Amino acid sequence: MRKVIIGSRGSMLALWQANYIAKRLQEECNLSSEIKIIKTKGDKILDVPLAKIGGKGLFTKELEEMLLGGEIDLAVHSLKDVPVEFPQGLKLIAITQREDVRDCFLSHHYESLQSLPVGAKVGTTSLRRTMQIKLKRADLDTQSLRGNVQTRLERLKNGDFDAIILAQAGVNRLGIEGVKYMRALSVEEMIPAMGQGALGLECREDSEFAPLFARLNDENTGLFCESEREFIRCLEGGCQVPIGIHASLQDDKLKLQARLGMPDGSKVLEDSILGDRNNHLALAQEFAKRFIDRGAKEILQEASRVAFA
16 A cells, blocks of 8 residues: 655644654554645744634645645644634544643743733733633733744743743643743633644545544544534634633533633633533534523624734
């Protein structure tokens, strides 16, 4: 069988992820592969906040075009960057076992969000994180922080920011050290993005390798991430909207908890629900309806107008 061509973004973290999948394909499916690096729109435009350059497909569109063109066989994504709708002819074939789902606070001088001085600068790419930071500390100056993980760490070291927020999964995967204060934020403190910590594998619907790629799917992670993605789909939200959604098991029940609102924390809705794990999509739909009935879509539309202005 021929080599599988894996498409990946070029950052250290993206290449770690692609190499991880390549190793698993070799060990578990006896498939050899090579990695092709592709620059996405989100990688090329670094001087503008993500929300201002569009909310869908910023880190996936070019990879998907190459899938459809037959130039690559598999795209490896951070699942939190993957829109909930796929182009015709493509599908999400597997969701890998989740790493740590939480966000991480990093600072060289302050041990927590609570200990930051009034007006401190906090760097983040995410409206979701900004909204939840402002909910706790309206006085903090949240600023856009673009670039790969190493670039963000360098800017923290240089004093551009008093603290930054990264995904704990990326911190773990890259073995980041040398930052005095690194603290994982509990899900209650900061609800993660849909799919955070998991990798999404995308291929053509007619791919000859699809049955082998599917072996890398993790059943529990798939259950959780499908629930989170269904919640986002019902709200018509994208990857760059201020929504935190997290699925977990509690006494064999599926628990969903979510928080959404304006980026400045001025209007925020939050709730949780417990239900049958065997009807996870229906539970996510019911949960989304609760938010919609409370004006969630109007809040998100307003949030988008502010963010994209």
